[in-house]
Amino acid sequence: MSTATANIPDTNNAADRAAIDRSCRVPVLTFFATAIFWLLAGTVFALLASIKLHHPNFAIEIPEWSAMVIRALDPFIPASTVDAINGALTFGRVRPAHLNTVAYGWAATAALGVCIWLMARLCRVQLRHSGFVTAAGVIWNIGMFVGTGAILFGQSTSVEWLEFPPYASFLLFIAYALISIWAVDMFVHRKPGHVYVSQWYLMAALFWFPWLYGTANILIHLQPVQGSVQAIVNWWYGHNALGLWFTPVGLAAAYYFIPKVIGRPVHSYYLSAFGFWSLALFYSWNGGHHLIGGPLPAWVITASTVASVMMIIPVVVTAINHHMTMKGNFHVLEYSPTLRFVVFGAMAYTLASLQGSTMAIRSLNKITHFTDYTIGHSHLGLYAFFTMIMFGSMYYIVPRLVGAEWRSAALIKIHFWSCAYGIIFMVLILTVGGLIQGLGLRDANISFKDIVENTLFYKVVRSGTGFLLTLGHVVFAFHFLLMLLRLGRSGGGPTLFKPANG
Amino acid sequence: MNRLTTLFAGFFLTFFTAWIGLVIIPYVQFGQLEPKLDEDTGDQFPAARTGLAERGKQVYQANGCLYCHSQQIRPYDVEDGHNRGWGARRTVPRDYLYDKPHVLGTMRTGPDLTNVGQRLADAAWHHEHLYAPQSKSAWSTMAPYKYLYRVQKIQGQPSPKALKLQGEYAPPAGYEVVPTPDAEALVAYLLSLNRNYALPEAPLE
Numbered sequence: 026m027s028t029a030t031a032n033i034p035d036t037n038n039a040a041d042r043a044a045i046d047r048s049c050r051v052p053v054l055t056f057f058a059t060a061i062f063w064l065l066a067g068t069v070f071a072l073l074a075s076i077k078l079h080h081p082n083f084a085i086e087i088p089e090w091s092a093m094v095i096r097a098l099d100p101f102i103p104a105s106t107v108d109a110i111n112g113a114l115t116f117g118r119v120r121p122a123h124l125n126t127v128a129y130g131w132a133a134t135a136a137l138g139v140c141i142w143l144m145a146r147l148c149r150v151q152l153r154h155s156g157f158v159t160a161a162g163v164i165w166n167i168g169m170f171v172g173t174g175a176i177l178f179g180q181s182t183s184v185e186w187l188e189f190p191p192y193a194s195f196l197l198f199i200a201y202a203l204i205s206i207w208a209v210d211m212f213v214h215r216k217p218g219h220v221y222v223s224q225w226y227l228m229a230a231l232f233w234f235p236w237l238y239g240t241a242n243i244l245i246h247l248q249p250v251q252g253s254v255q256a257i258v259n260w261w262y263g264h265n266a267l268g269l270w271f272t273p274v275g276l277a278a279a280y281y282f283i284p285k286v287i288g289r290p291v292h293s294y295y296l297s298a299f300g301f302w303s304l305a306l307f308y309s310w311n312g313g314h315h316l317i318g319g320p321l322p323a324w325v326i327t328a329s330t331v332a333s334v335m336m337i338i339p340v341v342v343t344a345i346n347h348h349m350t351m352k353g354n355f356h357v358l359e360y361s362p363t364l365r366f367v368v369f370g371a372m373a374y375t376l377a378s379l380q381g382s383t384m385a386i387r388s389l390n391k392i393t394h395f396t397d398y399t400i401g402h403s404h405l406g407l408y409a410f411f412t413m414i415m416f417g418s419m420y421y422i423v424p425r426l427v428g429a430e431w432r433s434a435a436l437i438k439i440h441f442w443s444c445a446y447g448i449i450f451m452v453l454i455l456t457v458g459g460l461i462q463g464l465g466l467r468d469a470n471i472s473f474k475d476i477v478e479n480t481l482f483y484k485v486v487r488s489g490t491g492f493l494l495t496l497g498h499v500v501f502a503f504h505f506l507l508m509l510l511r512l513g514r515s516g517g518g519p520t521l522f523k524p525a526n527g
Numbered sequence: 528m529n530r531l532t533t534l535f536a537g538f539f540l541t542f543f544t545a546w547i548g549l550v551i552i553p554y555v556q557f558g559q560l561e562p563k564l565d566e567d568t569g570d571q572f573p574a575a576r577t578g579l580a581e582r583g584k585q586v587y588q589a590n591g592c593l594y595c596h597s598q599q600i601r602p603y604d605v606e607d608g609h610n611r612g613w614g615a616r617r618t619v620p621r622d623y624l625y626d627k628p629h630v631l632g633t634m635r636t637g638p639d640l641t642n643v644g645q646r647l648a649d650a651a652w653h654h655e656h657l658y659a660p661q662s663k664s665a666w667s668t669m670a671p672y673k674y675l676y677r678v679q680k681i682q683g684q685p686s687p688k689a690l691k692l693q694g695e696y697a698p699p700a701g702y703e704v705v706p707t708p709d710a711e712a713l714v715a716y717l718l719s720l721n722r723n724y725a726l727p728e729a730p731l732e
Contacts, residue, residue, distance in 0.1 A: 078636070081660070081670045111674040117591020183588035184628045212531065220534070229538045236542065240550060245628050252623025254558045256631050261549040269542070302537065309545030318601030319631060320618045325553060391605040395597055395635035466635060469610030473638055474666050481668070 031290035031297070033281060034218045036149045046425045048151035049142050052158035054426055056138030057419060058509060059166050061502050063130025066173075068491075068498050070123035075491050077116040079484040086111050113177035121188040122176045128186070128266070129197065130169045132407060135415040136274040137165070137204055140227050142422050143281055144208050147224050148215035152207075161203035168196030184245055184255075186263040191246045198238055205231040222297040226277035229305060233269045237262055253320050261312035267406060268308035272374070275414045276304075276343065279371045282421060283350055286364040287357050292349035296342050304339035307332045314385035317394060333385030340378040347371050360521040362437045366417025369445060373409035380405065392467060397483070398459025401452045408494075409448045416440070416501065423505065424520075429513025431520040432504060438522060440501045447493030454490060458483025557620045563726055572724045573622055576716070583716025586709045587630065590672065596640045597632035598720070603732075612646055613639040614722065619729045622722045637669055645721040651691065653714045654706055659696040675710040678702055 036042055076083050086092070092107045112118065145152050152158065172193030175181065181188045189197070208231045212224070241262035244250050250258070284291050291297055313321065313329025351368065358365050380402055383389055393399060420437065424430050431437060458480050465476035507513060514520065562571040576584070587593070600606070600614035608614060618641060623629055647653065655662060658676050660669035676690070681703050688711075689703035698704050706714070725731045 077670060078668060081668050085671055085673065108674040112590070115590060115672065115674070116670040117594055118589075120591055120594045179589040181589055181591060182628055183591060183593050183630060185593075185633060225534060228534060232535065232538050233542050236546070240546065244550070244554075249627035250554055250558050251560060251620070252626035252629040252631075253620035254554050255627070255629040256623075257553050258550055259629065261545070302541070305538065305541035309542050310548060312549055315633065316631075318605040318617075319599050320620050320622060321553070322556065322620075325549065328548060387605070391601075395633065399633065462635075467607050469607045473611070474664065477666055477668055484668075 031284075031292070031294045032221075033147070033223075033284055033290075034149065034221050035146055035285075036216070041149070042146070043425075045145050045149070045151050046142075048153075048155055049145050050426045052152065052155050052162060053138045053142050053422065054509070055159050055162040056134050056141070057423065057505070059162065059169075060131050060134035060138065060415075061505055063126045063134060063169065064498055065502055067123055067127035067131055068495050070119045070126060072488070072491050072495065073114070074116060074120045074123050075484070075488040077119070079481055079488065081116070084114055086114070109178055112179060118177050118179075118181065121181050121183070121185075122173055124186070125176060125188055126169070126173055128407065129189075130173070132271055132411055132415065134162075134165065134169075135419070136271065136411075137162070137201075139278055139415065139418045139422070140204070140208065140231065140274060142426075143223055143277060144211045144227055147221050147281070148211045149218070150211055150214050150216060152211070153214075154207075157203060158207055161200040161207075164196055164203070165200035168193050168200060171196065182246060184259055186266055187241055187245060187259065191242060194238070194242050194246075198235065198242070201238070202235050205235055221280075222291065222294075222301065223277035223280045225301050226273035226280070229301075230270050230273035230277075233265070233309075237265050237269065256316055256319060257313060257321055257325060260315035264312040264315065265309060267403075268304075268311060271407065271411045272304070272308070275370060275374065275411045278414050278418045279347060279367055279374075282363055282367045282417060283347060283371070286361050286367075286421075287351065287354040289350060289354065292346050292352075296346040300339045300342040300346060303342065304336075307335040307339065311336065311381075311385070314390070317385070317387055317390045330385045330387070334382050336378055336382050340375055340382075344371075344375040360523060360525055362431075362434075362441065362520070362522060363417045363421040365441060365522070366413050366420065369441075370410050370412075370414035370417065373405060373413065377402065377406040377410050392463035393459060394463070395466065396459040396463040397455045397480070397487075398463060401455030401459055404448065404455065405452045409452065413444065413448075416444070419505070423508055424513065427508050427511065427513060429508060429511065429515050430517060432507050432512065432514055434520050434522055436500050436504045437520065440497045440504070442497075443493045443500070444497035447490050447497060451487060451490035451494070454483050454486045458487070560621050560624060562624060563621070572726060573624055573722065576625055576719055579712050579715040580719040581625075581716075583712035583714065583719075584626075584630070586675075586713040587716055588628070590675075590713075592640075593630045593632040593634075595634055595636035595669070596638065597635055598639065598641045599631045600639065600641050600722075608639055609732075611638070614641050615731045616723075616725075616729050618722055619726060621726055621728070640717070640720055642723050643720045644718040645723055648718065650714050650718060653717055654710065655690050655692060655696075657710060657713070658690055658704060659692065662692065662694075662696040672710070675707050675713065676704050677707060678704050 087110050095102055095107050096104050141158060172189035175190050175193055176188050180190050182190055241258055244258045245255050310332030311329055313325045314333045317326050358368060384393055462476055462480045465471045562573055564571055600608050600618050602617045657672045659671055660667045678698050681701055685703055686705050688705045
């Protein structure tokens with residue numbers, strides 16, 4: 026069964042594939058378009074937050090003339106609007122607005138779009154009643170607007186990864202549950218044939234996330250438990266949102282697109298299965314490593330530390346599997362935008378995960394905890410790994426939905442290199458700055474003033490790397506907009522970095 | 528691995544064990560703690576927060592203070608915070624009985640605030656610091672919270688609550704800066720933060 030089950034079970038009939046793509050067009054494009062909107066919004070919040078970290082008085086108040094205009098409109102607009110807007114600009118609000126717009130607005134929305142398309146392709150069935158999936162997308166986005174507005178205007182709960190107040194997270198939950206139900210429906214109605222590794226990851230993610238999200242929201246917001254229990258529930262959720270939702274979707278896409286683009290089966294079915302089940306077993310226990318030294322019994326932390334180190338197994342297994350699949354085909358990276366983004370992401374996954382395992386070890390964690398080192402790590406995971414894979418997936422999927430090819434290889438090149446360099450430098454600078462901060466915090470002879478001053482340079486450079494990412498995002502959004510407006514290139518082969526026969 | 532039930536049994540079992548381990552057992556083990564009662568004085572540790580301080584915690588959350596300030600002191604082999612005067616002992620689950628939601632924090636862009644009410648016990652200092660952090664430490668990268676204050680024309684007697692700001696941070700002549708109810712609640716919360724009491728499981732060192 027090894028070769029047969031390692032093949033992607035896409036139908037060989039081009040007309041069937043086109044019909045499946047057509048059935049997904051509206052919902053998937055809805056998810057993609059809104060995801061890119063949130064990516065841009067999240068980028069603006071990121072830049073604001075990053076600059077405020079080194080220039081705390083940057084953009085703390087709207088210009089005096091606009092404040093005067095608002096005050097003049099009293100009583101039609103209350104004068105307190107000025108304070109409300111100034112409040113919305115504060116670091117402590119744009120920072121969580123950044124996290125939520127990029128994590129739930131961009132990453133999760135893009136992931137849902139990719140999920141739907143991949144499930145339909147791999148189940149070899151058309152998406153039925155696609156209007157409901159589109160409606161779920163609309164509900165999801167309403168939840169995003171409500172939640173982001175709540176954070177900006179003073180209703181944030183300040184629980185990291187769960188800042189949305191319950192009335193917003195409820196909308197997200199409903200939308201997500203609808204998608205999960207639709208995915209199960211597709212799976213039940215799948216055409217005969219084997220179940221591909223990507224489908225395990227997608228089904229598992231769609232099953233785990235509502236459970237996770239529901240549990241966390243109930244125990245933290247609706248029926249709050251005592252503080253320390255909340256902390257472990259918070260990080261059990263926060264880590265699993267990455268490990269059991271974004272990671273499985275990212276890996277599902279990598280397992281689909283790498284073999285698809287190079288036209289070979291996955292190296293080993295057994296490694297795929299081993300990687301999947303070991304991930305399911307170990308990742309779900311990782312959360313406690315966010316609280317090393319925190320107010321929790323030692324056994325909780327120890328269990329999570331052990332599980333975090335055990336993560337080396339699924340990560341190395343998956344890396345070997347992807348590498349062996351790619352072996353002999355690395356030259357395709359010169360041509361295929363999809364492959365280049367996805368392979369970059371898959372490599373970053375290996376790096377981010379191995380780094381994560383080391384960070385769970387107490388002797389390193391006592392330096393890196395409470396510092397930018399962790400922020401670097403989370404960007405390596407959610408950006409260099411997950412976001413890059415989502416970009417790659419969109420480069421493959423969108424032309425099949427709109428019936429046209431990407432307009433310009435040059436735009437894709439700019440997108441790739443500004444994001445690749447941007448994220449590499451950002452992670453490096455946060456890592457070094459984080460170590461300086463962490464080593465300073467470990468030594469009470471180094472005053473807090475010295476720590477702040479010693480890390481200022483790194484914060485400034487980090488903002489610079491953020492502008493590189495911004496460039497990539499704007500170029501990508503523009504290119505996507507052209508596709509949406511039917512201004513893509515019609516006819517001819519897919520848009521490649523250079524001619525395939527060249 | 529083609530059967531839906533088999534797959535889902537696997538998804539369920541792997542996730543369920545972790546859910547039991549990291550959610551349910553912690554809840555059973557330390558989810559129903561009681562404050563410690565001092566038999567002689569009748570005091571409780573930790574003390575329940577007053578209404579104003581509890582409201583201040585919401586202001587703390589709404590304005591994202593925890594993205595830069597932690598509220599946890601780790602054991603001495605892990606950190607040096609006790610030598611910075613941040614706390615006399617590590618913090619334990621019982622210290623957070625009343626924190627719903629918790630605000631332990633994950634970042635120390637600014638100092639830890641576990642015991643800031645004891646360390647910096649002057650309300651006026653906090654108001655001036657929140658309004659203009661750089662007026663207290665020129666090198667500080669803390670965000671100013673000017674929108675939690677009102678700049679108003681002095682009508683007759685200056686308000687007793689007016690901030691005593693110096694130099695470039697002072698309002699124009701004839702004006703004063705006074706805290707909003709949110710700012711007063713926030714400062715009440717900050718002043719209430721004091722976990723330097725002994726617990727059987729965490730004696731003061």
